[in-house]
Amino acid sequence: xxxxxxxxxxxxxxxxxxxxxxxxxxxxxxxxxxxxxxxxxxxxxxxxxxxxxxxxxxxxxxxxxxxxxxxxxxxxxxxxxxxxxxxxxxxxxxxxxxxxxxxxxxxxxxxxxxxxxxxxxxxxxxxxxxxxxxxxxxxxxxxxxxxxxxxxxxxxxxxxxxxxxxxxxxxxxxxxxxxxxxxxxxxxxxxxxxxxxxxxxxxxxxxxxxxxxxxxxxxxxxxxxxxxxxxxxxxxxxxxxxxxxxxxxxxxxxxxxxxxxxxxxxxxxxxxxxxxxxxxxxxxxxxxxxxxxxxxxxxxxxxxxxxxxxxx
Numbered sequence: 286x287x288x289x290x291x292x293x294x295x296x297x298x299x300x301x302x303x304x305x306x307x308x309x310x311x312x313x314x315x316x317x318x319x320x321x322x323x324x325x326x327x328x329x330x331x332x333x334x335x336x337x338x339x340x341x342x343x344x345x346x347x348x349x350x351x352x353x354x355x356x357x358x359x360x361x362x363x364x365x366x367x368x369x370x371x372x373x374x375x376x377x378x379x380x381x382x383x384x385x386x387x388x389x390x391x392x393x394x395x396x397x398x399x400x401x402x403x404x405x406x407x408x409x410x411x412x413x414x415x416x417x418x419x420x421x422x423x424x425x426x427x428x429x430x431x432x433x434x435x436x437x438x439x440x441x442x443x444x445x446x447x448x449x450x451x452x453x454x455x456x457x458x459x460x461x462x463x464x465x466x467x468x469x470x471x472x473x474x475x476x477x478x479x480x481x482x483x484x485x486x487x488x489x490x491x492x493x494x495x496x497x498x499x500x501x502x503x504x505x506x507x508x509x510x511x512x513x514x515x516x517x518x519x520x521x522x523x524x525x526x527x528x529x530x531x532x533x534x535x536x537x538x539x540x541x542x543x544x545x546x547x548x549x550x551x552x553x554x555x556x557x558x559x560x561x562x563x564x565x566x567x568x569x570x571x572x573x574x575x576x577x578x579x580x581x582x583x584x585x586x587x588x589x590x591x592x593x594x595x596x597x
Contacts, residue, residue: 290461291335293461295336295339299328299336300339303320304340312344312347318362320340321336321361334364341356344356344358372543373540373547374540376593379544382527382532385530386399386402386403386407394529395529398529402529409502410424411541413488415541415544416481417485418564420539421539421542423455424502425500426500427500427501427502428498428501429494429495429497429498429499429501432450432501433450434489436448448481450481451479453476453477455467456469457513457515458516465513467513477562482587500512545564548593549563552592554588555589
């Protein structure tokens with residue numbers, strides 16, 4: 286679901302049933318504050334923040350047209366959430382999960398779950414996401430022509446070196462009522478070049494080439510040959526796999542992105558600016574506050590990943 290779809294859903298299901306009949310003169314700070322106070326019992330802080338954004342955008346239009354003198358949302362206390370420690374895969378968890386998906390259990394139920402994980406391309410997808418730190422929609426948007434596994438020349442202290450790269454040039458999302466769509470990235474900083482560690486290059490070389498415009502991680506379709514994978518399905522697939530593998534905490538697709546960010550952070554090799562460039566964050570604070578437990582190429586990011594992968 287896109288951000289616009291989320292806003293539309295909150296507007297129709299939460300905002301309009303409660304505030305749809307209000308007159309503009311009723312949109313006072315006390316009234317709006319009471320509305321949000323009443324949401325606390327049923328909605329999480331994240332959900333209330335989204336609803337608050339929707340209400341603020343609607344009232345901003347009224348201010349722009351001089352139907353209101355001021356936007357009351359500006360005068361409300363911030364919605365706070367409790368402290369939440371970022372959770373990433375440890376080295377042991379990452380190895381165990383990937384090894385489980387690659388194996389074949391003697392238990393027929395577990396063996397079917399392992400086969401389903403491989404059929405859904407989870408081992409390679411997870412390896413790619415941990416090695417690059419990309420969002421799941423960005424991983425699905427990567428085409429074969431976005432890869433340069435031979436490497437591009439980069440100046441280093443030892444002279445020119447070839448760095449394999451992936452160009453992150455888009456994002457696959459599902460638009461409500463329109464289906465899957467590949468757009469040109471979440472933000473301008475989302476469009477970036479990411480160096481590929483050796484273990485990702487090895488994995489990608491082993492995959493059959495299907496054509497320059499074919500997704501690297503395609504969804505097979507009998508009618509159209511290859512199509513984009515649906516990001517809306519992936520967390521269900523991951524949940525089924527990790528439950529079958531005996532992992533007792535909610536691993537989701539974003540966990541692998543956080544794992545990459547944490548590996549880069551813990552290495553001590555990269556600056557905050559370099560880490561934000563690699564993950565495609567406009568705000569460095571977003572990376573350090575949320576992801577860690579600008580269009581430049583930082584080859585050290587790949588070296589750090591390979592070292593972590595090999596535990597050297």
